[in-house]
Amino acid sequence: MILTGLHHVSILTGKAEKNYEFYTKILGMRLIKKGVNQDDTTSYHLFYGDAKGSPGTELTFFDFPGLGHTYPGVSSISSTFLRVKSTETLLFWKNRFEQLGVKHEEIKTRANRDTLAFDDFEGTKLILSADNGEVGVEPGQPWNQTQIPAEHAILGLGAVILTVAVSEPTAHVLTEVLGFRFVGSYPSLVGNFPDIEVYATGEGGAGAEVHIEKRPDLPRERLGRGGVHHVAFRVPNKDEFTYWVKRIQQSGFINSGKVDRFYFSALYFREPNGILFELSTDTPGFDVDESVENLGEKLSLPPFMEHKRNEIEAKLRPLELKK
Known part of the structure; x- marks a missing residue:
């Protein structure tokens, strides 16, 4: 039984409307699900992904208006990579960011890949990563109903960077509990700090990696808007999920079940440094209650919440997402 890669990354936003504008109009991702935070139904939960809502392509956002900003630090998911086709695509995005005033760095090498780091409007740290023909977890499918040319589309999640004060406990969980393997390291780009460690699972490649950055100089992160709430890893189906639930419980972690x-x-x-991990199944998928053609067009509620739809909608603030 192996985890096959990253499933989704969930982030906090204080402005869902502007968030929608940035991720669909600037980045060209598809809104594949407009739902609610199932643990707090007064909050929207927006999912962005590829053309089909494939597992391994989603950035999701919990909307909390008025939320304070994130104070960066350790015990955090400090950056999220997004896959694109090639270095040529990075040049397209660099030019687009310059035209639109999106804060970004120059193209740099990370983990032997060409990359382009940038921030969204709330300071979320994102990094475009060029596949350049690398094998591993398959990318998603370009969303073609956008102004972004298909050859330059975002194709799904790459790695996440975990920033911690002490790396060994997190690395132990990745390798000894979750089955990741150490595959190399690369120099830190922010100063004279230890190399960033790279761990991979499944078929490997950009969509199946976790990078650990050791920063003992930083305080603990104070999570707010623009900060990453959790990262989820892919489990193919419910049968394998049962195995992983038992494994996590036998490993002694306090968990949700x-x-x-x-x-x-x-x-x-939570792993020992306090970062929230999730294991998620690929099935049944985001098209279980909407056709692929109509993903994200209505407020979706799971069947066990449908009987409360009127009550839930009454407590939600109006949300105008302009196509």
Whole structure:
């Protein structure tokens, strides 16, 4: 039983409307699900992904208006990579960011890949990573109903960077509990700090990696808007999910147990540095209650919440997402 890669990354936003504008109009991602935070139904939960809402392509956002900003630090998911086709595509995005005033760096090498780091409007740290023909976890499918040319589309999640004060406990969980393997390292780009460690699972490649950055000089992160809430790893189906639930419980972690999110099954636990991990199934998928053609067009509620739709909608603030 192996985890096959990253499933999704969930982030906090204080402005869902502007968030929608940035991720669909500037980045050209598809809104594949407009739902609610199932643990706090007064909050929207927006999912962006590829053309089909494929596992391994989603950035998701919990909307909390008025939320304070993130104070960066350790015990955090400090950056999220997004896959693109090639270095030529990075040049396209660099030019686009310059035209649109998106804060970004120059193209730099990370983990032997050409990359382009940038921030969204709330300071979320994102990094475009060029596949350049690398084998590994398959990329997603370009969303063609956008002004971004298909050859330059964002194709799904790459790695996440975990920033910690002490790396060994997190590395131990990745390798000894979750089955990742150490595959190399690369120099830190922010100063004279230890090399960033790279761990991979499944078929490997950009969509199946976790990078650990050791920064003992930083305080603990104070999470707010623009900060990453958790990262989820892919489990192919419910049968294998049962194995992983048992494994996490036998490893002694305080955990959520099985949680039915309708679109996937989930389990949550914190690794020793306090970063929230989730294990999520690929099945049944985001098209279980909407056709692929109509993903994200209405407020989606799982069947076990449908009887409360009127009550839930009454407590949600109006949300105008302009196509």
